[in-house]
Amino acid sequence: MENQILPKRPYVVIAPFPFQGHISPMLQLATALHSRGFSIIIAHTIFNSPTPSNHPDFTFLPIPDNLPDHPDTSIEKRLDLVKTINTNCQEPLRESLAQFITQGDGNDRVACIIYDTIMYCSEAVAHHFKIPCINFRTVPASVALLYDSLPMLAAQGHIPYPNSKLEDLVPGFPALRFKDISTSDLGSFKDVLEDRIFTNASSKYSANIWNTVDHLEQTELTLFQKRYPLPFFSVGPLHMIAPSSSTSLREADSTCISWLDKQAPHSVIYVSVGSLAVLEKKVIHEMAWGLANSKQPFLWVIRTDLASESECNLLPDEFIQSVGERGCIVKWAPQSEVLAHSAVGGFWSHCGWNSTLESLSQGVPMICQPCNGDQYINARYLSHVWKLGLHFENALEKEPIKQAILRLMVDQEGKELRQNAIRMKENIRVSVSKGGSSYESMNALAELILSY
Incomplete structure (x- = not known):
């Protein structure tokens, strides 16, 4: 029997928005589709x-x-940056x-463009080439449900x-107060309502992909599906679907892992407020003394x-002397590896969605200190x-911080x-395992793309 040449699978274009919290899950999705x-x-x-390497x-x-070499990524300028x-x-x-298409060999078919919600210019490009997005x-x-409302x-x-x-509950959202949905850090409500990223009305995409878990958000996913009856695929947490890919824009300091190895199980509080948050120096000092006074080991x-002021030494010398070997401070950490470590018992977090999924996937409870935007809802x-x-x-x-820890x-x-x-x-582990909801949803997504 002659060897049969299997048809080449098509290309999928992945278009992320250039923030760490957006690039990471999209590269993980790309890895899952490549597999x-x-x-x-x-x-x-x-x-x-x-x-690329x-x-x-x-x-x-x-x-x-x-863009300039160092564009302003502050929260006040973020909507402007998205538009630009x-x-x-x-x-x-x-x-x-x-x-790319014209230089191909004729077999390089682009099946679709998968784009980040806020990289919406990709829609017009997809429509130009008459390919699905x-x-x-x-x-x-x-x-997403709240923003759409x-x-x-x-x-x-x-x-x-x-x-x-501020303390009143939002109609239709029994868990949320009005203070939880504030967009004042992004601009006036008028600005937000007029911005493309907060509405689905003008969008012409053919499906939704969610980096979430059915078990966690079944009610919200169902409600969104009723509003927009398109195929949807909840394939998260993507860092578990594609665990081997490196997606960080910063170089992680892995020496903290050897420090964690010396700590007792579930004894360490891990503290990170993400890649974009900026804090005043006096707030960093209060955090430092809250950690020190708690007597808990911390990373x-x-x-x-991190600081709004440009200073080399953000921490007082007496703080470093006070905590000694009980504390480990790094400029950036391999977060998934840290949260998977047996010594970590809690995560003081800004509640970005990627960080939230990474923490829940490892069974690590959180101190929630949102900094802006959707983090308050999370x-x-x-x-x-x-x-x-x-x-x-x-x-x-320092005292409320100590008590929270x-x-x-x-x-x-x-x-x-x-x-x-x-x-x-455990529920998440089942979801990403063979036969689980996220595993099967990823397979269904692959079948949809092949059908284009």
């Missing part, structure tokens, strides 16, 4: 470009973005993809809202750009719906949260 036989094109901006099997397509990148990148993305959600369904809440007169309503990520769900964390809403001062790491309340987190870990 199912697809060829992968990463269409990326020059700003925050991923490292970490993914030698992918084709990288640099997109000129016409989409405006600047649409035509270069179209031209680069056209060049799929929307990838980097936020949980609970957040903002125009309705505005029409009903619920927003903007006076300060007297603390202090980025070089923190509220973690603490009041899923019962997997403590929502820190006090002033960031002890509540999580020592008190009975923390032990109960840890048991809840361990049960969630």
